[in-house]
Amino acid sequence: MAGTAIRRRLSWQRADVLAVQREARRAYRLSLRPPDWSGHLPGQHVDVRLTAEGGYTAQRSYSIASAPQQPGIELIVERLEDGEVSPYLTEVLRAGDLLELRGPFGGYFVWPAGDGPVQLIAGGSGVVPFLSMLGHHRATGGLRQVRLLYSARTFDDLIGQAELARQPSTVEVTVTLTRGAPAGWTGLTGRVDARLLAEHTIPPAQEPEVLACGPTGFVEAVANALLELGHDPIRIKTERFGATGGP
Amino acid sequence: MSFVSRGFTGRRRAVPAGRLPPGQYDVGDGFPVLSAGPTPYTSLDRWDFRVRGQVDEERRWSWAEFQKLPRESVVVDVHCVTSWSKLDTRWEGVSVDTLLADVVTAAEFVVAFSDGGYTTNLPLADVTDGQAWVVDNYDGRPLAPEHGGPARLLVPHLYLWKSAKWVRGLELTVEDEPGFWESFGYHNYGDPWREQRYAGD
Amino acid sequence: MTDPDDAVARRLDANAAAGPLAELFTVDLTVAMATCAGCGNTAPLAAHPLYAHAPALVIRCPKCAAVVLRYASGGGRLRLDLRGARLLTVTLDGAAAHGLSPVQ
Ligand SMILES: Cc1cc2nc3c(=O)[nH]c(=O)nc-3n(C[C@H](O)[C@H](O)[C@H](O)COP(=O)(O)OP(=O)(O)OC[C@H]3O[C@@H](n4cnc5c(N)ncnc54)[C@H](O)[C@@H]3O)c2cc1C
Ligand SMILES: [Zn+2]
Numbered sequence: 001m002a003g004t005a006i007r008r009r010l011s012w013q014r015a016d017v018l019a020v021q022r023e024a025r026r027a028y029r030l031s032l033r034p035p036d037w038s039g040h041l042p043g044q045h046v047d048v049r050l051t052a053e054g055g056y057t058a059q060r061s062y063s064i065a066s067a068p069q070q071p072g073i074e075l076i077v078e079r080l081e082d083g084e085v086s087p088y089l090t091e092v093l094r095a096g097d098l099l100e101l102r103g104p105f106g107g108y109f110v111w112p113a114g115d116g117p118v119q120l121i122a123g124g125s126g127v128v129p130f131l132s133m134l135g136h137h138r139a140t141g142g143l144r145q146v147r148l149l150y151s152a153r154t155f156d157d158l159i160g161q162a163e164l165a166r167q168p169s170t171v172e173v174t175v176t177l178t179r180g181a182p183a184g185w186t187g188l189t190g191r192v193d194a195r196l197l198a199e200h201t202i203p204p205a206q207e208p209e210v211l212a213c214g215p216t217g218f219v220e221a222v223a224n225a226l227l228e229l230g231h232d233p234i235r236i237k238t239e240r241f242g243a244t245g246g247p
Numbered sequence: 248m249s250f251v252s253r254g255f256t257g258r259r260r261a262v263p264a265g266r267l268p269p270g271q272y273d274v275g276d277g278f279p280v281l282s283a284g285p286t287p288y289t290s291l292d293r294w295d296f297r298v299r300g301q302v303d304e305e306r307r308w309s310w311a312e313f314q315k316l317p318r319e320s321v322v323v324d325v326h327c328v329t330s331w332s333k334l335d336t337r338w339e340g341v342s343v344d345t346l347l348a349d350v351v352t353a354a355e356f357v358v359a360f361s362d363g364g365y366t367t368n369l370p371l372a373d374v375t376d377g378q379a380w381v382v383d384n385y386d387g388r389p390l391a392p393e394h395g396g397p398a399r400l401l402v403p404h405l406y407l408w409k410s411a412k413w414v415r416g417l418e419l420t421v422e423d424e425p426g427f428w429e430s431f432g433y434h435n436y437g438d439p440w441r442e443q444r445y446a447g448d
Numbered sequence: 449m450t451d452p453d454d455a456v457a458r459r460l461d462a463n464a465a466a467g468p469l470a471e472l473f474t475v476d477l478t479v480a481m482a483t484c485a486g487c488g489n490t491a492p493l494a495a496h497p498l499y500a501h502a503p504a505l506v507i508r509c510p511k512c513a514a515v516v517l518r519y520a521s522g523g524g525r526l527r528l529d530l531r532g533a534r535l536l537t538v539t540l541d542g543a544a545a546h547g548l549s550p551v552q
Contacts, residue, residue: 102467282502431503
């Protein structure tokens with residue numbers, strides 16, 4: 001991947017903000033064009049830095065939502081009411097601005113090599129790195145079995161609906177809503193627990209690579225339940241987002 | 248390097264001049280939680296507070312005994328080295344003077360030690376004479392675990408990392424022994440008004 | 449987990465330290481295997497718990513919770529403490545696969 005990269009660009013650069021568009025009830029999609037970008041692995045993140053007059057800075061990590069095959073990069077940011085950075089990225093930032101970032105980073109929480117089955121488990125904005133992975137899987141015509149279990153608060157909180165709706169037949173997407181479902185909802189409701197995992201994810205006997213991402217509390221509960229079900233810890237990878245709006 | 252993110256101000260607000268040490272901002276109502284490790288949960292019947300090291304005799308108080316010691320209330324500003332300050336914080340607890348009363352020692356330093364393995368070093372002269380407390384109450388309520396409960400040290404005239412959370416005792420030492428952050432390049436003394444953040448500042 | 453939600457919320461995976469560590473290392477240190485100096489446990493650095501709401505990034509052993517690595521940039525200096533790591537192993541294939549070319 002990113003065959004042109006001889007040395008990764010790790011210093012801060014100012015990306016052009018091409019668009020900031022509403023993605024879900026509290027989430028916005030940022031389309032960015034970094035001047036120096038030699039590609040990324042699906043699942044990697046960037047660090048974003050904001051600088052105030054006087055030099056005060058705040059720095060946060062955001063997963064890349066777009067597939068490596070797509071030009072530029074997209075981030076999807078969920079707005080936290082009392083947050084410092086996410087309200088700026090979702091409400092103040094607009095097309096034409098410059099956004100400082102560096103990356104891509106993180107070679108661990110990335111699309112697994114090989115052709116064995118892959119189970120993705122997302123809580124809230126934790127679905128973002130998986131959008132990049134699924135985009136990559138589709139673009140490369142992968143044949144391996146992939147399942148995504150995605151927990152969101154409400155239907156209006158669902159991120160990546162357009163992408164998730166057009167998946168190839170190798171990919172199965174299961175959504176569960178934790179704070180009530182709209183009339184006519186035929187998907188799941190309720191939190192991700194051992195029972196829900198047992199019924200709606202690839203069983204441990206098939207030895208899937210499992211990636212779980214979302215708010216820290218969600219990820220830790222899922223990881224514990226996966227161990228309970230008998231998954232080998234070697235094949236479980238997690239990415240905790242810290243405090244977020246919740247799944 | 249003079250890039251500014253259009254319209255970004257961050258979590259800073261104006262405060263009366265002179266209230267904040269250099270380089271600090273006011274967090275207002277918030278009370279950020281800093282943690283370098285998992286929050287320890289020590290049950291009160293296993294909790295004790297010890298004074299040990301260079302002392303004539305070790306002192307130990309169980310939680311029940313600690314509760315019977317004379318208590319003081321203080322209202323102070325606290326300053327974190329990560330650059331936030333919180334004004335007029337209200338604490339209640341036992342003065343370190345009370346805990347060190349009658350201790351005979353040649354020590355000139357103390358190391359505060361905590362559940363979870365955290366340590367921080369201070370000159371003995373900075374925790375005596377009404378400058379430091381072991382507090383178990385914040386803003387009228389028992390101190391929450393994330394803020395250091397059941398009890399933390401409070402040394403408000405130094406950066407807040409000196410106010411060890413989950414404190415379990417003081418070790419009196421003749422030699423100065425750098426603690427968790429002091430051994431990582433943070434300033435040995437940590438006076439916010441002289442902006443002593445890092446070794447050499 | 450017995451931590452209340454807000455305490456849990458401050459724990460991350462050391463994967464999130466990849467950016468800061470790249471200020472110092474040209475290989476992605478988070479894909480390295482780290483061996484704890486305390487208990488000898490070996491795991492990918494990225495799979496270690498990371499405490500980032502502190503004066504430094506503090507990476508702890510997933511098994512015994514001892515500090516494995518501390519890293520901070522501030523005051524115009526970069527600081528790294530690796531006392532808690534007995535061994536770091538970087539697989540060059542992995543590094544090459546992640547954008548670095550060991551030959552060249
Ligand atoms: C590897 C990685 C990838 C990520 N990817 C994404 C992504 O794709 N999309 C996304 O939306 N988010 C992502 N995140 C989360 C993101 O980095 C930010 O944490 C998030 O946007 C919140 O930032 P904020 O500045 O708005 O909120 P903050 O100001 O950081 O506050 C967050 C919440 O925590 C509380 N809080 C903050 N600091 C403290 C403290 N010291 N003590 C007590 N409470 C505190 C605040 O009150 C608030 O409720 C990712 C995180 C990581 C580590
Ligand atoms: Zn260990």
